[in-house]
Amino acid sequence: MLVTLTGGAGAGKTTLAVALATTASQAPVRVLHGDDYYFDIPERGVWAPDEAGILRLDVGDPRSMDLGRLNRDTDTALATASVVIVDGLFARRVTPQVSCGRFDVFVDLPADLRLARKIQRKCLRDGFPLDVLLRNYLQSRRTAHEEHVEPVRDECDLVVDGSAAAESLAQQVWSAIADTELIHNS
Numbered sequence: 001m002l003v004t005l006t007g008g009a010g011a012g013k014t015t016l017a018v019a020l021a022t023t024a025s026q027a028p029v030r031v032l033h034g035d036d037y038y039f040d041i042p043e044r045g046v047w048a049p050d051e052a053g054i055l056r057l058d059v060g061d062p063r064s065m066d067l068g069r070l071n072r073d074t075d076t077a078l079a080t081a082s083v084v085i086v087d088g089l090f091a092r093r094v095t096p097q098v099s100c101g102r103f104d105v106f107v108d109l110p111a112d113l114r115l116a117r118k119i120q121r122k123c124l125r126d127g128f129p130l131d132v133l134l135r136n137y138l139q140s141r142r143t144a145h146e147e148h149v150e151p152v153r154d155e156c157d158l159v160v161d162g163s164a165a166a167e168s169l170a171q172q173v174w175s176a177i178a179d180t181e182l183i184h185n186s
Contacts, residue, residue, distance in 0.1 A: 001026075001083050002074065002100050003173070004091040006152050007107030008145050010114035010121070012162035012169075013087040016107055019170035026082035034088015037070040051135075060144025062090045071096055092152045103177050106153045107169075109162035111142065 003020065005013040014033060021029045038059055039045035045064035047055045057064050070086070071094060077084040078098040086094050092104050109117075115137060122128040153159060158176045160169050 001177075002078065002094070002096060002102045003083060003085045003177070004094055004102070004104045005085065005087040005107055006089065006092040006104065006149065006156065007162060008109065008111070008114045008149055009089065009141065010117035011107040011109040012117075012166065013091070013107050015166045016105075016160070016162075016169050016173070017085045017087040019166035020085055020173060021083075023167070023170045023174065024083050025174070028081045029083045029085065030077040030081040031085045031087070032070065032073055032077060034065065034070065034086065034091050037066045037073075037088070038064055039066055058140065058144070060089070060141045060148065062093060062148055065090050065093075067093055067095075070094060074098075089149055092155060103158070103173075103180065104156040105173055106156040106159045107162045108153070108159050111145070113163065 005016055005020075007013050014035075017031050017033070021031050038057060040057075042055050044066070046058040046061040048058055050056050059065075065088075067090070074084060074086060074094050074096045075098045078096055078100050084100075092106075118133060118137075119130065122133055123130045157180070158173065160172055162169075164172075
């Protein structure tokens with residue numbers, strides 16, 4: 001079975017993925033993180049110069065993600081795991097070739113809370129420059145979310161509140177999956 005977790009940066013997708021993996025009733029579980037699938041060469045993806053003229057990958061654009069590789073890795077994981085969880089901005093775009101049950105979750109959190117979480121994680125914890133993060137958010141990431149992430153909400157099977165505790169959300173997701181009987185048919 002494939003479970004995708006889509007939502008804005010800082011919504012809690014990775015935290016929920018971990019909670020889902022630890023509470024899954026079927027094993028083995030494999031988690032794939034969309035952040036591991038961005039292109040790293042200027043010939044692939046969407047690149048633009050920053051204020052210093054240095055090319056930077058636009059991670060808010062789905063064309064910057066190597067979906068082909070993610071799809072192949074998802075197929076490989078589905079061949080050996082009972083449950084594969086894919087989290088990321090564009091997780092809903094995963095299209096494995098392997099036939100499987102699928103459940104898509106949108107992790108929702110207001111923009112101000114997502115931004116606060118990003119500041120806490122990237123700037124306060126990891127030392128990323130706050131002015132760069134805020135400039136990126138105001139110049140492109142906010143618009144990219146509205147264009148590429150938010151429209152997926154209506155395609156998902158379940159929308160969850162990213163401000164709730166991860167364990168509670170995991171229980172909500174597993175219950176919704178059980179209600180659709182996907183977990184029994186995978």
